[in-house]
Amino acid sequence: MTGLSTIYELAAAFRAKQRSAEDITRDCLDRIEAAEPSVHAFVSCDRAAALAHASQLDAARRRGEKIGPLAGVPVAIKDNICTTVGATTCGSQMLEGYQSVYNAHVVDRLEAAGAIVIGKTNLDAFAMGSSTETSHHPTTRNPWDKTCVAGGSSGGSAAAVAAREVPGALGSDTGGSIRQPASYCGVVGLKPTYGRVSRFGLVAFASSLDQIGPIATNVRDVALLLNVIAGQDKCDSTSADGAVPDFESCLERPLQGLRIGISDEYFCEGLHAEVDRAVRAALELYQAEGTELVPIELPHMKYAVACYYIVAPAEASSNLARYDGVHYGYRAAKPEDIVDLYSSSRGEGFCPEVKRRIMLGTYVLSSGYYEQYYLKAMKVRTLIKEDFDNAFRRVDVIASPVAPTTAFRIGEKLDDPLAMYLTDVYTVSANLAGICAISIPCGFDKCGLPIGLQLMGPAFGEEILLAAAHQYQLRTDHHTKLPGCGD
Amino acid sequence: MTEPDQAQPIIGLEIHVQLKTEAKLFCACAVRSDAPPNSCVCPVCLGHPGALPVLNCRAFELAVLTGLALNCTIARRCKWDRKNYFYPDLPKNYQISQYDLPLAHTGNFELASGGQMKQIRIRRAHLEEDAGKSLHDAPGRTLVDLNRAGTPLLEIVTEPDITSADEAYAFCIELQRLVSYLGVSEGNMQKGQMRFEPNVNVAVTEDGKEYRTPIVEIKNLNSFRAVRDAIAYEIQRQTAAWRRDHGYQLGRCPNENRGWNDEEGVTEFQRQKEAEQDYRYFPDPDLAMIELPDSLFDRLRASLPELPIARQERFVTKHGIDPVDAATIINHRPTTDLFEEVIRAGGEPGIVAKQFVNVWLRLANDRHSAVTDLGVGAGRMAELAGITADGTINKTAVDRLAELLLDRRERPLALATELGLLQEHDRETTVRWVEEVFASNNRAVEDALTNPKKTKAAVGFLHGQVMQTSGGKADPRLVAELVERKLAELRSNR
Numbered sequence: 001m002t003g004l005s006t007i008y009e010l011a012a013a014f015r016a017k018q019r020s021a022e023d024i025t026r027d028c029l030d031r032i033e034a035a036e037p038s039v040h041a042f043v044s045c046d047r048a049a050a051l052a053h054a055s056q057l058d059a060a061r062r063r064g065e066k067i068g069p070l071a072g073v074p075v076a077i078k079d080n081i082c083t084t085v086g087a088t089t090c091g092s093q094m095l096e097g098y099q100s101v102y103n104a105h106v107v108d109r110l111e112a113a114g115a116i117v118i119g120k121t122n123l124d125a126f127a128m129g130s131s132t133e134t135s136h137h138p139t140t141r142n143p144w145d146k147t148c149v150a151g152g153s154s155g156g157s158a159a160a161v162a163a164r165e166v167p168g169a170l171g172s173d174t175g176g177s178i179r180q181p182a183s184y185c186g187v188v189g190l191k192p193t194y195g196r197v198s199r200f201g202l203v204a205f206a207s208s209l210d211q212i213g214p215i216a217t218n219v220r221d222v223a224l225l226l227n228v229i230a231g232q233d234k235c236d237s238t239s240a241d242g243a244v245p246d247f248e249s250c251l252e253r254p255l256q257g258l259r260i261g262i263s264d265e266y267f268c269e270g271l272h273a274e275v276d277r278a279v280r281a282a283l284e285l286y287q288a289e290g291t292e293l294v295p296i297e298l299p300h301m302k303y304a305v306a307c308y309y310i311v312a313p314a315e316a317s318s319n320l321a322r323y324d325g326v327h328y329g330y331r332a333a334k335p336e337d338i339v340d341l342y343s344s345s346r347g348e349g350f351c352p353e354v355k356r357r358i359m360l361g362t363y364v365l366s367s368g369y370y371e372q373y374y375l376k377a378m379k380v381r382t383l384i385k386e387d388f389d390n391a392f393r394r395v396d397v398i399a400s401p402v403a404p405t406t407a408f409r410i411g412e413k414l415d416d417p418l419a420m421y422l423t424d425v426y427t428v429s430a431n432l433a434g435i436c437a438i439s440i441p442c443g444f445d446k447c448g449l450p451i452g453l454q455l456m457g458p459a460f461g462e463e464i465l466l467a468a469a470h471q472y473q474l475r476t477d478h479h480t481k482l483p484g485c486g487d
Numbered sequence: 488m489t490e491p492d493q494a495q496p497i498i499g500l501e502i503h504v505q506l507k508t509e510a511k512l513f514c515a516c517a518v519r520s521d522a523p524p525n526s527c528v529c530p531v532c533l534g535h536p537g538a539l540p541v542l543n544c545r546a547f548e549l550a551v552l553t554g555l556a557l558n559c560t561i562a563r564r565c566k567w568d569r570k571n572y573f574y575p576d577l578p579k580n581y582q583i584s585q586y587d588l589p590l591a592h593t594g595n596f597e598l599a600s601g602g603q604m605k606q607i608r609i610r611r612a613h614l615e616e617d618a619g620k621s622l623h624d625a626p627g628r629t630l631v632d633l634n635r636a637g638t639p640l641l642e643i644v645t646e647p648d649i650t651s652a653d654e655a656y657a658f659c660i661e662l663q664r665l666v667s668y669l670g671v672s673e674g675n676m677q678k679g680q681m682r683f684e685p686n687v688n689v690a691v692t693e694d695g696k697e698y699r700t701p702i703v704e705i706k707n708l709n710s711f712r713a714v715r716d717a718i719a720y721e722i723q724r725q726t727a728a729w730r731r732d733h734g735y736q737l738g739r740c741p742n743e744n745r746g747w748n749d750e751e752g753v754t755e756f757q758r759q760k761e762a763e764q765d766y767r768y769f770p771d772p773d774l775a776m777i778e779l780p781d782s783l784f785d786r787l788r789a790s791l792p793e794l795p796i797a798r799q800e801r802f803v804t805k806h807g808i809d810p811v812d813a814a815t816i817i818n819h820r821p822t823t824d825l826f827e828e829v830i831r832a833g834g835e836p837g838i839v840a841k842q843f844v845n846v847w848l849r850l851a852n853d854r855h856s857a858v859t860d861l862g863v864g865a866g867r868m869a870e871l872a873g874i875t876a877d878g879t880i881n882k883t884a885v886d887r888l889a890e891l892l893l894d895r896r897e898r899p900l901a902l903a904t905e906l907g908l909l910q911e912h913d914r915e916t917t918v919r920w921v922e923e924v925f926a927s928n929n930r931a932v933e934d935a936l937t938n939p940k941k942t943k944a945a946v947g948f949l950h951g952q953v954m955q956t957s958g959g960k961a962d963p964r965l966v967a968e969l970v971e972r973k974l975a976e977l978r979s980n981r
């Protein structure tokens with residue numbers, strides 16, 4: 001497998017009339033066709049629609065019309081983001097064949113920028129999982145080792161980019177669902193600040209944590225995608241107003257004088273030695289380049305996973321109540337009455353992991369338990385946020401591993417939900433605090449599986465975060481390595 | 488054992504008022520009751536995956552305005568909560584509502600009850616979205632219309648300060664008048680724009696000890712009469728149940744929901760409150776906390792009109808208007824505004840009030856419209872009142888003239904002159920009319936003079952005949968005087 005060009009290169013080639021959109025799209029579709037039988041990154045791909053869009057772009061260019069910043073660039077969309085082309089299944093039987101009547105705000109923005117939506121990518125059912133194994137579709141394989149998971153829940157998007165099927169993709173991140181698969185697949189994944197990107201059209205898992213973000217092979221491409229999708233949307237009350245900077249032009253900010261916070265909370269028991277070593281090596285590089293490593297304390301970090309697994313299921317239990325077999329989606333055959341219609345449709349349409357979280361969430365919101373669980377979790381969440389606020393008074397970014405290990409084997413954790421949940425241990429706190437965080441490749445373990453470095457920035461601090469990540473990539477080549485072709 | 492005292496009813500009301508907005512509470516869909524099913528819908532109110540609510544600020548403003556009119560404390564920060572329950576016409580299977588931080592709380596509402604003013608305390612008022620409608624059109628089949636889903640509702644909850652079915656009835660009417668007065672709701676009962684849920688129980692005293700019956704919530708009443716009748720029935724039912732079995736007590740028997748069967752005139756058991764659903768309220772993460780800025784709060788407070796009850800009081804005390812006339816005029820705010828405009832234009836308040844009640848409102852009702860739509864402006868109304876007050880025209884002429892004014896553009900005086908409706912004050916002319924009537928109505932004259940039982944009626948008849956003979960122009964007072972004089976003359980001649 002040879003390298004597909006980057007988003008930056010493709011956009012430039014189209015703009016310079018060196019390549020047509022149709023040519024780029026055909027190349028991309030061919031790559032998908034070649035890789036899919038062994039990767040399973042996509043759940044749907046409408047070849048005709050993509051090519052039709054591409055030829056429209058070519059015609060527009062011929063007519064001399066104004067061309068968007070991502071014109072001619074194929075992008076894959078996680079299948080929990082609504083598109084009018086193709087189904088939006090959320091990886092669940094519940095929404096098998098479900099056709100959205102509208103495009104998510106980010107999809108409209110991508111298309112307005114000239115990007116070509118090439119297909120929808122696999123995910124854990126309703127984004128609940130860390131491996132795409134809870135998907136109704138076949139499990140996505142890690143392009144670096146196809147017996148391993150690609151991570152999740154945005155495993156399809158990360159694997160598609162890693163396998164160079166597409167130059168970039170959108171994922172969603174509720175507790176690490178962009179960063180963890182990006183780490184497992186050796187690509188770059190950004191979880192923007194909560195409110196940076198509109199959630200309108202993102203099928204809600206946990207509304208106060210969900211955020212759409214870009215996945216690409218390098219930081220510059222991630223910045224280019226973010227430029228297009230960031231900004232206020234009147235249809236999402238939680239999207240932030242205020243000016244959106246040009247994330248590409250801020251990448252050149254030098255490392256000199258940058259302060260990176262390091263917390264012991266992220267280097268504790270359970271962290272795999274090889275991951276530990278790679279992350280520390282990255283920190284040494286930063287230090288050698290003139291950044292200051294500052295020890296910080298995040299005393300409430302240890303409660304983050306517990307807090308997350310109360311807040312996220314609570315919101316999910318309410319968000320997923322609408323899938324009841326009445327209005328759309330899966331409906332059980334021959335229900336006896338309305339209660340049976342509800343319970344059978346939901347019982348059959350949801351997978352065990354989704355049901356587990358709905359039950360957990362329903363329980364923690366129940367009268368008599370609300371104060372004990374949900375309210376307490378919300379207080380802890382505030383404390384975690386304050387920890388980060390305090391830390392960011394002293395440092396510009398905080399560095400940590402993305403996940404305790406590299407990609408695990410398919411099936412390895414399927415019967416152990418707690419072990420699966422703990423793969424999120426380093427990522428959930430950024431969602432709870434609402435800050436931005438990025439995963440970039442920082443090495444490989446002895447099996448050749450990628451290792452990710454996580455950098456976290458303050459709320460709306462993407463500029464400095466992306467700059468720190470980009471400057472690292474200028475000095476390293478982990479992100480340029482390609483997965484082998486063999487299995 | 489002594490006979491138990493009269494049962495003392497304890498009544499609180501929950502009222503849902505549909506706010507008058509163009510768009511729904513959380514999306515831009517039109518609020519229309521007459522549209523074909525499922526034609527005013529979008530991904531947001533259909534609860535489609537990925538759709539998000541955005542607050543319609545107008546609904547919030549109308550709700551705050553109502554809260555202010557109910558003398559409530561307005562929360563400067565309030566939030567949205569999800570009320571989770573499954574129902575086929577609730578597309579998200581949760582309702583966006585306000586749980587522990589309602590936008591208004593701790594108010595009171597003044598009510599005329601039993602000839603005096605009474606304060607009913609308001610516990611809270613909060614905004615929420617309405618559900619759709621289920622249509623059970625055939626056995627085993629239910630259709631759902633989601634046009635109504637997402638319509639803004641204001642839920643107003645009173646303290647249990649109401650003590651009779653009639654008082655509850657009066658409260659509901661007064662509240663409807665208030666919301667239509669404020670322009671926050673049309674308050675149309677036929678369209679379900681106001682729905683009532685009374686909570687009723689009774690306190691009975693026996694041997695100096697007070698017993699209370701379990702609290703019954705009567706669900707979903709949509710007429711004032713149903714409110715009154717259902718409460719009255721419930722008071723009687725609970726009292727009888729307690730008399731039969733003293734174990735029927737609050738805390739010993741469960742509270743329950745009952746429905747009103749309008750045909751049978753009875754309430755019917757629905758479910759026990761012990762088995763009440765757990766709604767699992769929690770803050771809606773899709774909507775931000777609402778901060779009510781000072782500027783908006785001040786603007787809303789300043790826009791609060793004088794409320795009907797205060798205005799009625801002012802009409803009576805300041806303008807000396809008959810209280811019954813004042814109450815009639817005040818019902819409709821535009822009519823009331825026009826009424827005041829007529830007074831400002833120089834109309835004598837008492838006469839203007841009489842003409843509103845007896846002439847203008849009657850004409851409007853005949854035409855199924857409002858006084859403000861009759862096409863007679865304040866200036867012409869004031870002039871009509873003026874020429875009535877100074878005797879230029881008489882009452883018979885007023886009715887005719889008023890009706891003509893609807894279709895013509897002339898001023899009342901000019902029109903009255905043109906049509907010869909001016910009152911005839913000339914004594915000699917009036918004497919001629921009287922003579923004429925006496926000459927041709929011997930029987931009535933005879934009755935007036937000789938039959939004490941019929942005197943009054945006969946005099947009235949003769950008076951009316953004179954008015955008719957004059958074509959309505961005669962001055963009634965002069966006619967009365969001349970008729971009396973003529974009768975006295977005939978009496979002395981006998």
